[in-house]
Amino acid sequence: MSNEMKSGSFDLPLKLFKRGKVRDVFEVDGQLLIVSTDRVSAFDYVLPSLIPDKGKVLNRIAAFWFDYTRNLFPNHVVCAEPEKLEPFKEWTPLIEKRAILTRKLEAFPIEAIVRDYIVGSGWKTYQKTGEICGIKLPQGLKFADRFPEPIFTPTTKAEGSHDEDMTFEQMAELIGKENAIKIKSLSLELFKTVSAYARQKGIIIADSKFEFGRDEKGEIILIDEIFTPDSSRFWKVEDYTPGQEPPAFDKQFVRNYLLGSSWDRNSLPPPLPAEVIAKTREKYLEIYEILTGGKLE
Ligand SMILES: Nc1ncnc2c1ncn2[C@@H]1O[C@H](COP(=O)(O)OP(=O)(O)OP(=O)(O)O)[C@@H](O)[C@H]1O
Ligand SMILES: [Mg+2]
Structure with a gap:
């Protein structure tokens, strides 16, 4: 199975708490393991294509802000690198950089x-x-x-x-x-x-x-x-210029492609061309680097 296939959905042998459009959430001993996949949604649909590394970008950006604000705003994070903890070590290749362990709260x-x-x-x-x-x-x-x-x-x-x-x-x-x-x-x-x-x-x-x-x-x-x-x-x-909405940082190529396709927005969306996937991936890596000042790898 290719990496891309693997990162579309996670079937860890844990109790499933919720599968959202983009994240798979598991429950472990009263805590949550939130795993960000490479799924991408647009116009309320999950697309049949994945954006490689998108889940890592999302998870690591959120972890960066949770850390940045932790002394001012209490947050749910228990461990931002759960792959380093004993029960999760064996899944390191799967969940590395994509997962966060949190308190489970109401x-x-x-x-x-x-x-x-x-x-x-x-x-x-x-x-x-x-x-x-x-x-x-x-x-x-x-x-x-x-x-x-x-x-x-x-x-x-x-x-x-x-x-x-x-x-x-x-x-x-x-x-x-x-x-x-x-x-x-x-x-x-x-x-x-x-x-x-x-x-x-x-x-x-x-x-x-x-x-x-x-x-x-x-x-x-x-x-x-x-x-x-x-x-x-x-x-x-x-x-930015007043009066106009600048292009959305992340999904501009995806949205433009879908708007220019014959998709009716009322049925399953079409797969994305390789070029749209590659350009979108670049945008996610770019925003990660701008905001966190680091490289993902
Ligand atoms: N610490 C937490 N304790 C309890 N629930 C949490 C915690 N953190 C996140 N959640 C919940 O976990 C779920 C995460 O799911 P996710 O965001 O993937 O799907 P969703 O919000 O239902 O749908 P969408 O895919 O449109 O975002 C949300 O329902 C969110 O409220
Ligand atoms: Mg949500």
Whole structure:
């Protein structure tokens, strides 16, 4: 079996917690082993092609930020290199750089989204209502403008259906006011901390999604992945001009190829040509190197 085949899905002899679009999550002794695969999704579909090393890039970028912010924002990481731990050593060739061992926490059923620029679904809602998630915004914002301040725009976390915007009050009703206040302020602080760092490296973080859990003591802990290309929109500072959305750092070739193909977006997507795969892989390695300042290998 080629490496590429292997990294599409992981069948470790462990209890499966969840297979997401991109990650396979296993449960081990009350902890989670989160393995990032090379699967790629676009337009809500998992594509039949893999992007070699993408899972390593995603996992190592998240691990980098968890480490960078660990003294300010408690997170779920137990071990960022589980392949070095006894029970996982034998799977080193499979999981090296792709896996992270975390505490298993009760996840709040919301996605904590912070937006600094107005694009995507936020732009659509603003055009219709002048607000996002109940936040009144200045009039006359243009597409891809920066907000005066990053805004907190939570959504539901729905299994199988589309996540829906919530107002802060709706979120408070769902998870309790105290939790809602803490999650909002943690999210905005985390976003500001990391986006200031990224900007020094020439990267704009247009928006980002976080998830939070709660431990036995009721403490709120950052879980899931943070500031990866799958959970954030990264743009190059030099590509940005107001009024236009710069190309998405990671999936621009994939999206362009699919949009230019005869795929109807209503059926299984086609495989990607080798050239699109290679160019996309280069983009993932590039963002890894820019943000972390290191090489993946
Ligand atoms: N420390 C943790 N404790 C408990 N659950 C966690 C923790 N970290 C992440 N999770 C959960 O694990 C799951 C990871 O799955 P994954 O992100 O791959 O799939 P998904 O979010 O359901 O779908 P998608 O593929 O669209 O992201 C999420 O449901 C996330 O909330
Ligand atoms: Mg997810």
